[in-house]
Amino acid sequence: MVNKNRMNRVAAAMAAATLMSVAVPVASAEAAAATPRIDLRVLVVDDGGSSVEAITAELRDTGVPYTRVDLGSSSRPVINAAYLSDTVDGRPRAKFQGVVLPNENPFGTGSAEMTALAAYETTYGIRQVDAYTWSHPGVGLEYTDNGGYSGTLDGTQAAVTAAGKTGPFGYLGGQVTFEDNSPLVPESYGFMGKPRTGYTSYLDAPVGSGRASLVGEYAHDGRSELVVTFGYNQYQQQFRLLARGIVEWLTQGVHLGQERNYFAVHVDDVFAPDARWSKELNCTPGDYACAGGEGQESTIRMTAADAQYAAQWQTSKNFKLDMLFNAGAGEEWKTEHGGVDAMTAQLVADRAKYRWMNHTYSHPFLGCVQDTTTSPWTCKKNAQGAIQYMSRAEISAQIRDNNNWAAAKGITTDRTELVTGEHSGLKTAPQQPVDNPNLAGALADNGVKWAGSDNSREPAQRAVGAALTVPRHPMNVYYNTGTNAEMADEYNWIYTSRADGGSGACEDNPATSTCLPAPLDVTTGYSSYIVPQEARTALRHVLANDPRPHYVHQSNLAEDRTLYPVLNQVLDTYRTLYAPSAPIVNQTMKDTGVELTRRAAWDKAIANNQVTAYRIGKDVTVKAPSGVLAPITAPNGTKKQLLLGTTDFGTAYAGTRSAWSGPELLQSAVTLKLL
Numbered sequence: 138m139v140n141k142n143r144m145n146r147v148a149a150a151m152a153a154a155t156l157m158s159v160a161v162p163v164a165s166a167e168a169a170a171a172t173p174r175i176d177l178r179v180l181v182v183d184d185g186g187s188s189v190e191a192i193t194a195e196l197r198d199t200g201v202p203y204t205r206v207d208l209g210s211s212s213r214p215v216i217n218a219a220y221l222s223d224t225v226d227g228r229p230r231a232k233f234q235g236v237v238l239p240n241e242n243p244f245g246t247g248s249a250e251m252t253a254l255a256a257y258e259t260t261y262g263i264r265q266v267d268a269y270t271w272s273h274p275g276v277g278l279e280y281t282d283n284g285g286y287s288g289t290l291d292g293t294q295a296a297v298t299a300a301g302k303t304g305p306f307g308y309l310g311g312q313v314t315f316e317d318n319s320p321l322v323p324e325s326y327g328f329m330g331k332p333r334t335g336y337t338s339y340l341d342a343p344v345g346s347g348r349a350s351l352v353g354e355y356a357h358d359g360r361s362e363l364v365v366t367f368g369y370n371q372y373q374q375q376f377r378l379l380a381r382g383i384v385e386w387l388t389q390g391v392h393l394g395q396e397r398n399y400f401a402v403h404v405d406d407v408f409a410p411d412a413r414w415s416k417e418l419n420c421t422p423g424d425y426a427c428a429g430g431e432g433q434e435s436t437i438r439m440t441a442a443d444a445q446y447a448a449q450w451q452t453s454k455n456f457k458l459d460m461l462f463n464a465g466a467g468e469e470w471k472t473e474h475g476g477v478d479a480m481t482a483q484l485v486a487d488r489a490k491y492r493w494m495n496h497t498y499s500h501p502f503l504g505c506v507q508d509t510t511t512s513p514w515t516c517k518k519n520a521q522g523a524i525q526y527m528s529r530a531e532i533s534a535q536i537r538d539n540n541n542w543a544a545a546k547g548i549t550t551d552r553t554e555l556v557t558g559e560h561s562g563l564k565t566a567p568q569q570p571v572d573n574p575n576l577a578g579a580l581a582d583n584g585v586k587w588a589g590s591d592n593s594r595e596p597a598q599r600a601v602g603a604a605l606t607v608p609r610h611p612m613n614v615y616y617n618t619g620t621n622a623e624m625a626d627e628y629n630w631i632y633t634s635r636a637d638g639g640s641g642a643c644e645d646n647p648a649t650s651t652c653l654p655a656p657l658d659v660t661t662g663y664s665s666y667i668v669p670q671e672a673r674t675a676l677r678h679v680l681a682n683d684p685r686p687h688y689v690h691q692s693n694l695a696e697d698r699t700l701y702p703v704l705n706q707v708l709d710t711y712r713t714l715y716a717p718s719a720p721i722v723n724q725t726m727k728d729t730g731v732e733l734t735r736r737a738a739w740d741k742a743i744a745n746n747q748v749t750a751y752r753i754g755k756d757v758t759v760k761a762p763s764g765v766l767a768p769i770t771a772p773n774g775t776k777k778q779l780l781l782g783t784t785d786f787g788t789a790y791a792g793t794r795s796a797w798s799g800p801e802l803l804q805s806a807v808t809l810k811l812l
Contacts, residue, residue: 173229173261177393177750177759179203180232182216184239188269191371192237195380198682200394200736200768202743202750204233208243216250221257231261234752235387240270241362259359266363266387272330276364277355279331285349290325290367292317293342295351295375301339304354305382308719308791310712313340315367315375318673325375327351327367336364340379352379354386363387374673377680378714381791385770391757391811393750395768395795397722398715400679401686401729402704403459403556403589403609404694406616408467408481409500410436411692414617416626419640421617425509437619437692438470444483447694448490450701454708457723459492459686460484461556464542465499488548492725495555497535498542503527503562504573516569524569532562532579540583554726555580556589556609556688563590563601577602587730592685598733607730610678610687613671614703619696625662629653664702672706679711679721684729719791735797738765757809759798766797767807774812777801783810 179196181203183189196203206213214220222231236254244250258265272278272285281287293315297306315325329349332338335357338350355362363386369376381396412423413435422430439447451457471478484491497503505516506525516524536555543550557563562576580588585604592608599606618624632653633639643652657666675687693700711721724732742748742765750759750767761767769786770793776783779801786809787796798807 172754173231174225175231175234175261175263175752177202177388177391177752177757178233179235179237179387179392180221181205181237182208182239182243184208184243186239186269186368187370188365188368189237189239191369191376191380192266192268192383194371195384196394199384199396200739200743201384201388201392202394202748203237208239217253218257221253222261228753230751231257231263234263234389234392236263236265237268237387238265239268241267241276241364255358255360258361264361264363264387264389266383267365269365269368272328272349272366274333276362276366277333277336277353277357278328278350278364278366279333281328281330281349283331284344284347285328285330286344287328288326289323290315290327290342291323293325295340295342298338298341300337301352301382304337304339305386306339306379308381308716309378310714310716312713313375313378316373325367325369325373330366339382372677374677374680377677385793390770390772390793391752392770393748393759393768395770395790395797396682397684397790398679398682398711398719399684399724399729400675400707400711400721401459401723401726402456402612403461403494403686403688403726404691405461405496405556405688406466406500406558406691407439407460407462407484407496408470409463409691410438410466410470411616411690413437413619414615414623414627416623419630425514426512437617437695439480439691439695441479441483443695443698444480444487446698448487451490454705456704456708456721457490457492459494459726461494461496461688462539462543462548463496463498463500463558464539468542469499485546485548488546493543493548493550494726495536495539495543495550495552497555497558498539499535500558501527501531501535501561502559503532503535503557503576504565504569514568526573526575527562529575529578529582532573532575533582536579536583536585551725551727552584553586554589555583555585555587556726560589560591560594563588563595563606566594572601577604580604587727589686589688589726598730598737605730605734607726607733608685610675610683610685612675612687612689612700612703613667614689614693614700616690616692618699619692621663621697621699622659624667624699625657625659628662628667629656629659663699668702668706671703672710675703675707676710679707684722684724684732686726686729718789735766735768739768752811755811757807757811759807759809760805761799766799768795769798769807769809770795771809772812776810776812778804778808778810780804 179201181193183205242251270276272281279285295313297309297311329342329344329351331349336353336355338353340352341348341350351367352365355364412421414421418427418429420427422433467481507514508517519525540552562573564570564572581603587607588601588604590606590608592610596608615624615627618627630640632643633656634644634652635641637656643650689700742762747762759767759769771786773794775786775794777786780803787794800806
């Protein structure tokens with residue numbers, strides 16, 4: 138017989154215990170409510186100036202969500218306490234983790250909006266960047282007439298201070314040189330001031346017998362401002378070097394988005410010869426548009442010595458080239474030269490030293506059938522008026538045969554990657570405004586998922602059937618030149634006026650090209666003018682979080698080996714500018730394709746307000762749409778929460794840890810634990 142009274146007493150005791158167990162977390166929640174929620178989003182107050190625009194570009198291009206308030210708009214929101222903060226689930230919420238202003242107070246003296254911002258920053262510990270201001274006590278600096286300077290900064294040799302190296306700019310090597318690309322045009326203007334109490338200088342430069350600050354932190358009244366006292370735009374090297382640190386300082390090292398410095402170099406046409414420029418005809422014999430070139434054809438092709446040098450150069454620079462090969466073109470050359478090809482033998486012997494990629498077997502044009510009886514060429518049409526295209530079977534054979542040749546030689550390739558000759562098969566404006574309709578099927582036949590495209594024509598990634606494009610930056614080191622003199626001569630033809638003996642293309646297209654003031658000396662112009670310019674352009678891509686690879690041609694590794702001076706300048710300059718903690722990321726085309734795909738999905742989620750991310754004390758929570766990975770940056774020591782236990786978060790880069798991250802098993806959000 139069951140004792141009901143005893144059972145009732147047990148039930149009552151269990152109920153009491155349950156009530157006690159519930160009471161504990163409720164009390165804890167009440168205590169935790171005092172810890173505010175800080176949303177991972179930046180407020181940008183924009184006056185239309187280039188400095189705010191530059192910081193905005195850094196946020197956008199690295200995936201940091203931001204809200205922009207246009208100061209010049211009559212319909213803009215009023216920045217007050219309600220705009221900046223509220224309460225969510227009984228917890229105070231700061232809607233922005235950082236504030237970017239044009240200067241220390243763009244609203245004017247006595248402004249209620251500035252008062253609200255100051256109170257907000259003080260209450261929630263939010264930092265503020267003054268994008269560009271002058272040196273004065275209001276930002277913690279002396280006036281420039283007290284040991285400072287104001288004026289042009291072109292060529293200024295600034296340096297990261299000891300505080301900057303242990304603080305937000307520790308990823309830099311130390312020197313920050315202001316660009317001075319033209320003696321005729323002032324490129325930078327600013328102020329350098331002596332720090333006052335409460336100001337910590339992060340970047341300074343010599344003034345007289347001392348030094349004065351250009352960037353620093355001003356702590357006052359319970360607030361912190363990053364004070365920048367020079368003007369800049371998003372493309373200038375001095376800003377690009379500092380951009381990462383500005384964001385890290387603003388967000389206190391915890392933010393959505395991530396940044397890397399990428400550089401990969403594709404060498405097209407390996408094994409194939411490239412046609413040579415004619416200095417007499419100002420065109421390339423063998424090209425249908427080169428009038429008078431018949432019988433004057435000449436080619437450029439690497440030798441075995443060039444192949445040996447390429448391997449030695451890679452070792453000396455600790456940098457691997459991508460070899461995009463045309464095996465059939467090489468086999469044809471070998472047949473025409475007595476069955477001997479020492480260059481190919483050397484590259485095959487050194488095959489493990491390079492990355493290899495399919496560039497089609499014999500480098501044909503994979504688009505429409507070209508009618509070269511006219512200039513420019515046109516697409517041939519059949520009797521019914523339909524454009525004639527290379528067939529799916531022919532395209533597929535070009536891909537397949539090249540892969541099979543490589544496999545027979547022991548060359549490892551990723552068959553999901555392909556770059557067609559001249560990016561052909563893809564649309565080519567204006568003659569072929571659409572892709573060859575047979576291309577997508579041929580890519581699918583061979584398992585190609587990533588197809589290289591020309592960034593100068595198509596900078597955005599797009600689908601080609603089941604494959605996606607990977608835009609590549611063309612380097613202005615011409616495929617049809619083997620010597621420095623040939624390179625300078627063709628450059629003169631393109632970039633000088635008709636009066637100076639050039640083509641006048643620069644005069645006809647002033648929006649896209651600038652004429653040289655005078656022709657380059659063909660004996661020195663390549664090294665003195667073209668190399669620095671091309672290295673500067675490539676380095677600008679490297680410093681802009683741009684993963685797109687650059688491409689050149691095998692001819693640039695032959696004869697005068699014109700490519701190496703450019704690459705040397707890029708790599709040597711980079712390694713001087715950056716500390717070892719921020720190495721160049723030289724990744725495969727597939728990895729770049731994946732990166733661009735993830736960025737597009739992330740940008741779409743941000744634009745559609747589908748991301749929720751915040752920090753409460755040492756806990757960070759990030760929720761994104763299903764299948765969308767979030768780019769997250771956090772300090773060293775950060776852990777990612779698993780279903781059971783934790784693991785180290787991300788990978789180390791430039792003094793922080795970052796990764797594309799999604800929820801773990803049985804989780805709906807990414808949860809990070811800060812150290």
